[in-house]
Amino acid sequence: MSSSIFILDFMKQLTFVSNLIKLFDIGRHKTRVAAVSFSTNATVEFHLDEYYDQKDVRDHVETIRYTGGVTxxxxxxxxxxxxxxxxEHGVRSxxxxxxIVITDGRSQNSPDTRTKAKALKDSGIFMFAIGVGPYVDDQELEDIASAPSExxxxxIADYDALLSIKNTLALRVCKAGRPGSQRQIDAE
Known part of the structure; x- marks a missing residue:
């Protein structure tokens, strides 16, 4: 979650994340959630092995502090x-x-962003990129997103529109790892 945004929009972003979490079955042997915020600095807000209850995860998302800065x-x-x-922090093989990367701007270092996103994707991680507003770089979003990027x-136009993609995003997350789903993931 990027925090190079206004405080009100940051709060809308946290509400979106909290509402997205509601759509998943959270638990020690189920879906696990971690959160990283970023602006000038990136911070692990909590790791995958810290909270196994949906309410606890959502409560901790809602306490993430706003810090302005660059992207x-x-x-x-x-x-x-x-x-x-x-x-060591709860990832299961x-x-x-x-x-899921949510950003409203261009990275300060697009080449490194591209390289780091590729490394994550090459290790088998599915990457979703959500660009909010007029200042995102579509090419950078494509570089972050798994293929096919569509x-x-x-x-989306603004932070108010986040809720309009919540259900579609959750469905695509669930379908991401299914064999053959890459071609059919957007058919919902």
Whole structure:
């Protein structure tokens, strides 16, 4: 979650994430959630092995603090790879791994963002990219998103529109790991 946005829009982003979590069955042996916020710095808000109850996860999402700054998407992706999606923090080898990036701007370092996103995708992680507003770089979103990007990328006009993609995103996340689903993922 990028925080190079206004506080009101940041709160809408947190509400979206909280509402998205409602659509998943959260638990120790079910869906696990971690959160990373990013602006000038990237921060692990919580790891996959910290909360196994949906209410706890949502409560902790809602306490993420707003910090303004620049958009260091590459740092966030690096943190996800090296600190979040690790066995020491609850990652399981026998389940689908999904990263959802929400941003409203261009990364400060597009080449590194592209490289870090590719490394995550090459390791078998499905990457969703959500671009909000007029300042996103469509090419960068495509570089972040898994292929085919039209199935893993969303561009929306503003933060109010996040809720309009919630159900579609949840469905695509669930379909991402199914054999043959890449071609049919957007048929819902």
């Amino acid at each position: 260091n998407t590459d740092d966030a992706l690096n943190l996800v790879k090296n600190s979040v999606l690790t066995s 026998n389940v689908l791994h999904v990263v 199935n893993f990328m969303f561009t």
